[in-house]
Amino acid sequence: MSFVDVSNTGTVDQLRRGYGFVSSSVTREFNVKYKTSVLGALWAVLNPMALVFIYTIVFTHLMKARLPGVSDVFGYGIYLCAGILCWSCFSEVVSRGQNIFIENANIIKKLSFPKLCLPVVVGAGAVISFVVLLGVIIVFALMSGFSLGFELLFIVPVLLLQLLLSLSIALFLGVLNVFIRDVGQLTGVVLQFWFWLTPIVYPVSILPPEIRTLVDLNPLTAIVSSYQNMFLYSRAPDWGSLLPVALITLLFMFVALSFYKRNSTDMVDSL
């Protein structure tokens, strides 16, 4: 048994319901993730930190990697942190988002509610993890004697752009996954490649030219570079390189939303 409210109420009420649902879902998710375990919110940090730790050890100590123009031993660590901060948020949205409609089939089939709230919940959840990790990185940087500039505030527009991009991809994949379940498996594989085609672990400068063009075509490259600029060099993002990304994001948004709109009824019927 379940319930529906199909009141012909105005958009304000729709928004209120949407807001209420998103906020309580996020709280609920946060609770289930962190309140049910002993270490709680630490887990939001431990996973990416383990990644940063492993790469730092492997690259700075075993492979003697140095960043051009940064002599600091911790420089590479910060570089990695910036990239992973961006990537973990992006991949969380995409990998969770592609499954969001299947995961919530239960309520979609029984409730009338704005279904677009579901990817928004994923986005909001990822932002929470992002903020926690950001805090840890700032503490880590300050402790290692790194100076961070006010340019860090540019994180807000860059994060927003990144969220719109990842949510558009997630929405498209989420709808597609309902009809063709291979999408779930495929996303995992593609994300692996995507990670290594983004300059997170390595700087773009070390790449041979033919691979470099490929990496430059990756919209995430400009976004990750913005984070690295802000953290490592206290530089504002290169807005010029973000402009094409913004255009691509708009295109993706349009495609994803129209795809969703065209298939949303079939989606409910197929779930």
Added chain:
Amino acid sequence: MSFLSVKNICKEYKIYPSKWARLKSLMFPGVKTHSVKRVLDDISFEISPGESVGIVGINGAGKSTLLKIISNITNQTSGEVVVEGRVAALLELGMGFHPDFTGRANLYMSGQLIGLSRGEIDRLMPSIEDFSEIGSYIDQPVRTYSSGMQVRLAFSLATAVRPDLLIVDEALSVGDAYFQHKSFERIREFRAKGTTLLIVSHNRAAIQAICDRAILLSGGKIVSQGKPDIVLDFYSALLAERQQELISQRTLADGSIQTTSGTGEVEISSVVLQNESGSRVDVVEVGTPVSLVVDVLAVQPVSRLVLGFLIKDSLGQPVYGINTHRLDKPVDDLCAGDRYRFRFEFPASIGKGNYSVSLSASRLDSHLDKNYHWIDRALIFSVINTRLCDFVGVAMLDVDSSVEKVSAIDASLSEA
């Protein structure tokens, strides 16, 4: 003005021959690779404010799809649905609940989805807890709940605020008898306060007790609508139709509608109610002996014949029914042209009112197996009470009473 108006609703599901065909049509919106299965075909009806309507039909008739369209969970392929006011729907089994969260947390989540604010849920919480009667479980994860508890919680939440239109799909048949009764009471109460009801149920009694009108769906079409008892008679006949029987409904002299159906191998040719002296009656005194005499003609040879009758009250509720199988008097090996006269004798120990008699001639105990001939309202009779003291209800119990004054010591029966 109509409260709910459904106009020419059609619903088609797309059937794809393969996953590749589906992928192709997803990627190229213009390409049509699917075939279409029509589950609702041109459904139109209106429900006025305060009316209660039951939807009946065999599984797969399209009832649930129709309710999902009306509740805006899925969309129709064509047609129009107009709903006014606050709607609450209780659809199917299964919850929208998250197993890892407590009942209370789930109430907030789902409550907000059905359009309540946190403040409203805070305010309603005590009454929801109270009505669901799940006690301290409210603060336990929902996965520890029994299915009945989940249903109780869901029902309590969905009906915490009286809606203008309540849509109920089979929800009355879940939970234990106690809660069923309780939820049914709440629905009645809503109805009395003016809530419009739309109910899907296989429970004949529930539909008859609560609905002003019934709609019978079959194969995605409305095949009959009108007074619940008439539509339900048609529905019962439809259940037997799987053997290609003829169903017909005709209007009797008194304006009521009679449903007959059957394969026709055996025909019920006449029926009368007789009093003790053997004369035909249609008004009977409470408690007096009567006989129901039924004449049957075998049109074709049949292996076995069971004749049954069912007395129904004016609301269509069954009062008493039995057949010759259960009475251990079946007739075997009938030849074409054989005639039989069945005589059922019983005292009319039923309360005053109008009753109808339905008859069925079938092969086995149930008319669903092989239904030769079945007549609803084959006979109407009235029961009057001029001899005995006036009593209420359909059952005449032979009540003896005595009264004595007791002292305080043995006053309490429960402790005895």
